[in-house]
Amino acid sequence: MRAIRLHAFGPPENLRLEEVDDPLPGPGQVRVAVRAAGVHLLDTALREGARGPLPEPVRLPTVPGREVAGVVESLGEGVARLWLGRRVTAHLGFAPGGYAELAVTDVDRVHEIPANLDFAQAVAMIGTGRTVMGIVQSADFGPDAVVVIPAAAGGVGGLLVQYAKNAGAHVVGLAGGPEKAARVQAGGADLAVDYADPGWAEKVRAHLGGRHATLVLDGVGGEVARACVALLGPGGRHLVFGWSAEGIRDGRPYLVDGVSEQVLGPVMMRRTGGPDPMRTLELRALTEAAAGRLVPAVRRFPLGEAAAAHRALQTRRTTGKVVLEP
Known part of the structure; x- marks a missing residue:
């Protein structure tokens, strides 16, 4: 099969399309003919040598990627034949192998x-959609809510705009550049502003007409996050689920005492409950998309252009979920 392999940590150009052996499904596993593989910002950090949330460092060479969608074409021992030929999506967890024509994972x-x-929409929901479902558990989207969402043109941000609007909130979306801001406006935000404009915060205040933001949903961090926090009124909350502007790192993100809280990892799982919190969130995300309440935007790249996909994601030249298609 063809797959993207990483032999040395470094720039996007280190991602190479190669011929490798087909993976074999073990007991309780299925092999999926991949039609779409999700690209996550975490993938770019791991490519550079970061460990991120992984239990152990990445071992090279590796086939990156942990989100896939495709068709089950082979079964391991003990797997019911009813899975054969089904259209499926899966998050591979800590196991890599998504940027490929074939991927193996546990049937569970x-x-x-x-x-x-x-396939591309499904793979967007299995990872990015799952994250959104985890975030909104901690949010208050009542009819009096005024929600500010940085990076609202991204995969997570775009879905958060839709979710908040569906819940009746007043939504302000921020994006880098007028074209992205226009997409956010078209995606349902009550106001979309370009945070590259030095006067964007004053535009938001003028739009709100004396009201304050009640909630900031922040995956960016840095100066944009600080300016968003300044828009909050008394009792306002700043929920942090990422800090891309300051780089993915192993330490704590930027937080403001008494205002901010981090809502990923153990917090997300604790609030989800049940024996398998992540699977619960995945099911919720797919259900929302199937019902048409959440529609993921997708930016597609051929599998062989994984380097270009990483470069575009890191330089913020993408909108929606970035997906590789073999």
């Missing part, structure tokens, strides 16, 4: 794709 990880979703 797979979800059948709803009929009205294509």
Whole structure:
């Protein structure tokens, strides 16, 4: 099969399309003919040598990627034959192998794709959608809510805009550049502003007409986050689920005492509950997309252009979820 392999940590150009042996499904596993592989910002950090949330450092060479969608084409021992030929999506967890024509995973990880979703939409929901479902557990989207969302043109941000609007909130979306801001406006935000404009915060204040933000949903950090926190009124909350502007790192993100809290990792799982919190969030995300309440935007790249996909994601030249298609 063809796969993207990383032999040395470093720039996007280190991602190479190669011929490798087909993976074999073990007991309790399925092999998926991949039609879409999700690209995550974490993938770019791991490519550079960061460890991130992984239990151990990445071992080279590796096939990156942990989100796939495709068709089950081979079964391991003990797997029911009813899975053969089904359209499925799965998050591979800590195991890599997604940037490839074939991927192997435990059958307990797979979800059948709803009929009205294509492979790219499904892979967007299994990772990015799962994250959104985890974030919104901690948010208050009542009719009096005024929600500010930095990076609202991204995969997570775009879905958060939709979710908040569906819940009746007033939504302000921030994006880098007028084209992205226009996409955020078209995606349902009550106001979309370009945070590269030095006067963007004053535009938000003028739009709100004396009201304050009640909630900031922040995956960016840095100066944009600090300016967003300044828009909050008494009792306002700053939920942090990433800090891309300051780089992915192993330490704590930027937090403001008494205002901010981090809502990923153990917090997300504790609030989800149940024996398998992540699977619960995945099911919720796929259900929202199947019902048409959440529609993921997707930026597609051929598998062989993984380096270009990483470069575009890191330089913020993408909108929606970045997906590789073999």
